[in-house]
Amino acid sequence: QSALTQPASVSGSPGQSITISCSGASSGVGDFNLVSWYQHNAGRAPKLIIYEGTERPSGVSNRFSGSNSGNTASLTISGLQPEDEADYYCCSNVGSMAVFGGGTKLTVL
Amino acid sequence: DVQLVQSGGEVKKPGESLKISCQASGYNFNNKWIAWVRQMPGRGLEYMGIIYPGDSETRYSPSLQGQVTMSVDKSINTAYLQWSSLKASDSAMYYCVRLLTVTAFDFWGQGTLVTVSS
Numbered sequence: 001q002s003a004l005t006q007p008a009s010v011s012g013s014p015g016q017s018i019t020i021s022c023s024g025a026s027s028g029v030g031d032f033n034l035v036s037w038y039q040h041n042a043g044r045a046p047k048l049i050i051y052e053g054t055e056r057p058s059g060v061s062n063r064f065s066g067s068n069s070g071n072t073a074s075l076t077i078s079g080l081q082p083e084d085e086a087d088y089y090c091c092s093n094v095g096s097m098a099v100f101g102g103g104t105k106l107t108v109l
Numbered sequence: 110d111v112q113l114v115q116s117g118g119e120v121k122k123p124g125e126s127l128k129i130s131c132q133a134s135g136y137n138f139n140n141k142w143i144a145w146v147r148q149m150p151g152r153g154l155e156y157m158g159i160i161y162p163g164d165s166e167t168r169y170s171p172s173l174q175g176q177v178t179m180s181v182d183k184s185i186n187t188a189y190l191q192w193s194s195l196k197a198s199d200s201a202m203y204y205c206v207r208l209l210t211v212t213a214f215d216f217w218g219q220g221t222l223v224t225v226s227s
Contacts, residue, residue, distance in 0.1 A: 002153070034210060034211060034212045034213075035212065036210075036212045036214070038154070038214075040154070045217035045218065045220055046154065047217075048209070048215050051209060051212070051213035051215075052213065089154050091156075091212045091213075091214075092212055093212050096168060097156065097158075097159075097168060097170060097171075097211075098144070098156045098211060098212045099156060100146075100154040100156060101153070102153050103154070
């Protein structure tokens with residue numbers, strides 16, 4: 001069981017917005033300002049889409065945005081597109097180590 | 110361009126040893142931490158640990174301490190992950206990744222699939 005809790009699945013229709021939450025399951029989880037988010041399509045390597053809570057790497061669509069409040073970080077995808085269907089993982093730190101959330105499967109209806 | 114190129118898939122028997130590699134290019138290998146991340150079949154991503162090529166400092170996830178060994182060869186910009194005695198539970202896809210921050214992995218290798226089966 002991960003120290004970070006994500007919903008197992010979310011879904012939305014093309015054009016809609018969805019939000020995936022990531023909450024710290026224990027007091028040992030660190031600074032949520034360091035949370036990163038990854039998009040993972042089967043058969044491909046995961047891709048960094050948000051880091052340091054809100055920052056987008058170069059080349060990542062501005063439809064992806066991150067936020068955090070207290071012990072919960074959130075990833076919002078606006079204007080859903082079919083190609084957004086993937087698994088999404090949050091990642092935070094426990095001390096100097098990283099820990100991933102359990103992952104959320106996004107289905108675009 | 111930054112690239113991490115991993116060695117090919119492996120099929121091994123329980124008890125055998127294995128060393129997989131990750132060759133970096135396009136940046137100064139010595140001053141960026143490298144992490145290893147695994148995904149077991151049907152499971153999520155799991156952080157294994159990190160190594161700093163400049164001085165080979167390593168930090169292992171507590172759950173994997175003693176199960177694997179991370180190393181580097183700076184002369185050929187290559188990081189390694191090795192096992193001395195594989196178990197069936199080591200079957201997984203293994204990724205090497207470059208650290209941007211302690212939780213941000215900005216470049217990923219293509220993955221090495223390790224299958225351990227008798």
